[in-house]
Amino acid sequence: MKYFFETYGCQMNMAESAALALAAKERGWEEAESSGDADLVLINTCSVRATAEERVFGRLAQYEALKKKRLAGGRPFTLVLAGCMAERLGDGIKEKYPAVDYAMGTRARPAFPHILEGIEKGCRRDTTYPWDTSSEKADFVFSSSHLEDGTFRSFVPIMHGCNNFCSYCIVPYVRGREVSRSPSSIVEEIRLLAEKGVREITLLGQNVNSYRYSASGFPALLELVAETVKDTPIKWVRFLSSHPKDLSDEAIAVMAAHRCFCRHLHLPVQHGSDRILEKMNRRYTGQAYLELVRRLKEAMPGISLSTDILVGFPGETVEDLEDTLALMEEVKFLYSYMYHFNPREGTAAFDLPGRIPDEEKRRRLARVIELQKQHTAERLKERKGKEALVLIEGISRKNADEIICRTERDEMVVAPGSASALGRFGRLKLSGIRGNTFRSKNIEIEKSCSKS
Numbered sequence: 001m002k003y004f005f006e007t008y009g010c011q012m013n014m015a016e017s018a019a020l021a022l023a024a025k026e027r028g029w030e031e032a033e034s035s036g037d038a039d040l041v042l043i044n045t046c047s048v049r050a051t052a053e054e055r056v057f058g059r060l061a062q063y064e065a066l067k068k069k070r071l072a073g074g075r076p077f078t079l080v081l082a083g084c085m086a087e088r089l090g091d092g093i094k095e096k097y098p099a100v101d102y103a104m105g106t107r108a109r110p111a112f113p114h115i116l117e118g119i120e121k122g123c124r125r126d127t128t129y130p131w132d133t134s135s136e137k138a139d140f141v142f143s144s145s146h147l148e149d150g151t152f153r154s155f156v157p158i159m160h161g162c163n164n165f166c167s168y169c170i171v172p173y174v175r176g177r178e179v180s181r182s183p184s185s186i187v188e189e190i191r192l193l194a195e196k197g198v199r200e201i202t203l204l205g206q207n208v209n210s211y212r213y214s215a216s217g218f219p220a221l222l223e224l225v226a227e228t229v230k231d232t233p234i235k236w237v238r239f240l241s242s243h244p245k246d247l248s249d250e251a252i253a254v255m256a257a258h259r260c261f262c263r264h265l266h267l268p269v270q271h272g273s274d275r276i277l278e279k280m281n282r283r284y285t286g287q288a289y290l291e292l293v294r295r296l297k298e299a300m301p302g303i304s305l306s307t308d309i310l311v312g313f314p315g316e317t318v319e320d321l322e323d324t325l326a327l328m329e330e331v332k333f334l335y336s337y338m339y340h341f342n343p344r345e346g347t348a349a350f351d352l353p354g355r356i357p358d359e360e361k362r363r364r365l366a367r368v369i370e371l372q373k374q375h376t377a378e379r380l381k382e383r384k385g386k387e388a389l390v391l392i393e394g395i396s397r398k399n400a401d402e403i404i405c406r407t408e409r410d411e412m413v414v415a416p417g418s419a420s421a422l423g424r425f426g427r428l429k430l431s432g433i434r435g436n437t438f439r440s441k442n443i444e445i446e447k448s449c450s451k452s
């Protein structure tokens with residue numbers, strides 16, 4: 001039996017797809033090279049933007065045709081719609097796309113082995129038992145491992161859902177309220193990853209800073225993680241996403257106290273205008289964000305910061321945009337994910353007056369992108385000539401004699417090397433810059449897994 005997954009959206013979806021693949025492999029399934037060769041195709045979906053959903057609708061239409069062909073040839077074919085779209089649309093999707101056999105929302109993931117079992121036995125499973133997503137009791141269940149085959153970096157989900165209701169965001173509606181994973185389950189997964197020689201982990205959640213399990217909050221979890229990875233091959237720990245209103249001084253202090261925590265933080269600001277931040281329901285001001293940045297830099301000199309910026313929110317004036325540009329000027333992010341507002345039905349911002357015309361949104365976004373380009377160039381220039389520890393992540397697509405590396409500050413470096421170095425740490429000099437990537441002439445590959 002063979003499976004084929006298509007994964008869209010955030011890192012949480014990638015982690016969940018890896019966990020589903022493990023569940024299939026445990027039952028003896030193999031990964032198919034293409035969807036045409038698979039007994040089961042699973043599309044793990046994202047609902048954050050309407051365009052992401054439209055893309056999946058297009059794929060579903062293509063799978064309708066494939067399914068007809070396969071059934072005509074006498075080979076069964078099962079199509080599973082998973083993730084946020086399945087959570088949002090439920091079984092209603094099957095009316096428009098009858099090729100979909102199962103709509104498996106994020107909280108219904110424990111149903112997956114039952115679906116596999118049904119395919120193996122050639123019978124259809126009842127999707128309403130016991131993983132009925134419409135049930136209020138259907139709490140999120142974390143998988144025990146999320147390691148992708150053959151990799152040396154892994155996501156470790158620590159929480160699921162979000163309680164924040166930023167006015168533009170659909171996540172709380174499709175992922176539900178926050179559920180935190182038990183510290184013992186997190187530690188168990190990290191130990192397993194260490195045994196498998198994983199070198200870097202990323203703790204994942206929609207808002208990791210609000211992690212809470214019994215009396216244990218995020219700073220206590222960071223302490224526990226630091227203790228767990230000590231003297232293991234896991235040298236680097238990252239976490240995302242962080243909400244500026246919830247990142248406490250205590251968490252910053254723990255991060256600063258342990259060198260396993262990478263000196264990079266993705267801290268989505270979204271906007272620089274207090275008026276717009278309030279309309280977005282972000283619950284911090286531009287000044288509070290800048291204060292937080294100051295405390296981070298004071299605690300961890302040299303830390304790099306990246307962010308998300310959303311322009312063209314309803315009612316945004318040119319002055320509001322200037323506030324965003326001024327905040328960017330002050331922080332000088334290493335990079336940003338920049339996008340313009342797209343109304344998402346079902347969110348509070350959908351009904352807000354003062355929508356900005358598309359052309360104007362694009363113009364404003366272009367200004368933000370232009371400024372970010374300058375800041376990225378400045379940040380990279382500041383680092384040119386410095387020594388850095390890197391994790392070797394891949395081979396260059398253009399040149400098989402070159403390796404792609406990443407610094408703890410989330411900077412990319414190309415250096416000479418071969419596939420034998422993959423998954424190892426190395427030391428190099430950031431000697432040149434091409435585009436947004438550093439170049440290095442030499443790399444000294446670390447032989448042991450010892451901690452620096």
Ligand code: SF4
Pocket residue numbers: 162163164165166169170171172206207243
């Ligand atoms: S914190 Fe805001 S933007 Fe992030 S997932 Fe929650 S509601 Fe969405």
